[in-house]
Amino acid sequence: MSGVSTEENGGGDPRRAIELLWGVPGPPRRGPKPKLTTADVVEAAVTLADADTIDAVTIRRVAEQLGVSPMSLYTYVPGRAELLDLMIDHAHGELPVPDPGLGWRDALTAIADDLWALFHRHPWLLQVTTTRSALGPHSFAKYEHELRAVEGIGLDDVEMDAAVTLVTGLVRGTARSSLDAARLVRTSGLTDAQWWERAAPVLAGIPAAAAAHYPLASRVGQAAGEAHNAAEDPAYIFRFGLARVLDGIETLITARSERRG
Amino acid sequence: MSGVSTEENGGGDPRRAIELLWGVPGPPRRGPKPKLTTADVVEAAVTLADADTIDAVTIRRVAEQLGVSPMSLYTYVPGRAELLDLMIDHAHGELPVPDPGLGWRDALTAIADDLWALFHRHPWLLQVTTTRSALGPHSFAKYEHELRAVEGIGLDDVEMDAAVTLVTGLVRGTARSSLDAARLVRTSGLTDAQWWERAAPVLAGIPAAAAAHYPLASRVGQAAGEAHNAAEDPAYIFRFGLARVLDGIETLITARSERRG
DNA sequence: CTTAACTCTGTACTGTGTACGAAGTAGAGG
């Protein structure tokens, strides 16, 4: 069964975190040479998270991987929360710069595909909230490139923001489903098919769960399950959703231009 | 700063979890009368989560709220993960049954609005993954009602599934942003405006972060921030996104019917 | 009345983030 929860992490003054994100050096160092750099810590943390989940990123494990005592990490990073922020911006740095020659549909599609790939390379990105933490250079650049895709196509500024947020949100949501499913297969040792094989007879023994009570859910659920095995389902929703959203944006643009002229 | 992570929870045999979800009584009881019911535990857990976050739902705290020792909860629930599953289905039970007389656009809009409201009543629903756990009666009913909204409008079964998943995914994503932002305001004690007041001068002191490097991001970000204060931003994206998605579905339906005749 | 199933509880283990204080290192000022 599933059930995954999210941990809170403090707010606090943004100063130090922003300085770390932008690599501000700080005052000249007097004491012993540091063994590591902040970048070392971030990279070690990303390696751990890639191989498992964000939960694998514990202060103790990152320290162990670096051959250092846990507490010494606090020299490079104020705490675990800020480390996660640094990891996010680091990962955003992997996004390619979209081809500026593309039309808006192709550009948005490329952005969505790149983001989809990024999430599959770094699934932990979807286990972490982004609000207020996207202040690093690579996250800024990401937003800039996204806006460039919809610049000059007839949307006002507020709509441009909404359009790219809508597309990236679609990718986030569908990629999350895709990766949750994959992770579940890994941790439970059961594929979706195997899991259903086990669950189906239990459900069958419960009168209230009979197909007669849920005719559409039974029919459509089965059809969807057969059309694409469940592992590919989110990828289908991604493509389907992107097509719908792009069509919807096109409708808006058309309405705009017709009203104007 | 932000940074929120998600915990893993085991897979395991679905049998017991499904039985709990559907309220299968189990063999006749011989020992002392139980002080509680599984429903008591679930309701106490929901109360705790509503008042805070999903992290407030610890075995110890739920037990304390019920005036019982922590370990005795394991009589009613196999573990924390299964408790979360039960909470999800319990919450889905609050969703109203949509008016069957509505057209598909109004029906999908009503479903989206109801879900948006549910997420704002129970923000912890967005801190928990749903994959494979939606096997309870109320979650089944939710899916059934969603499909009813798009039944008979010219989509095949696979597209019906994709359409409702797209809409509910949109609500999930935008509601998550909305609630993450609200939670951040609560935990940091800073409104978005106050936080930006503090962050802006720090950013201003970093040459690499100059607006000249991110012209669109600066212009559009400012415009979006002024148009609606950040707290309302996700709500705007929700409405904007829903309009686009519905238009996109309409385009698909129209194309279908034109091809047919 | 005996027995066995069931509930409930206290204790204990492992693992988390990180506060605190001590120890050691190396550049700055004399």
Add this chain to the structure above:
DNA sequence: CCTCTACTTCGTACACAGTACAGAGTTAAG
């Protein structure tokens, strides 16, 4: 060169988590 002091590193300790385990008490079945 010596001293001072900022700085890095580390060991210990605390509060809190989920839950395994074993024992004690309770009640229905035989």
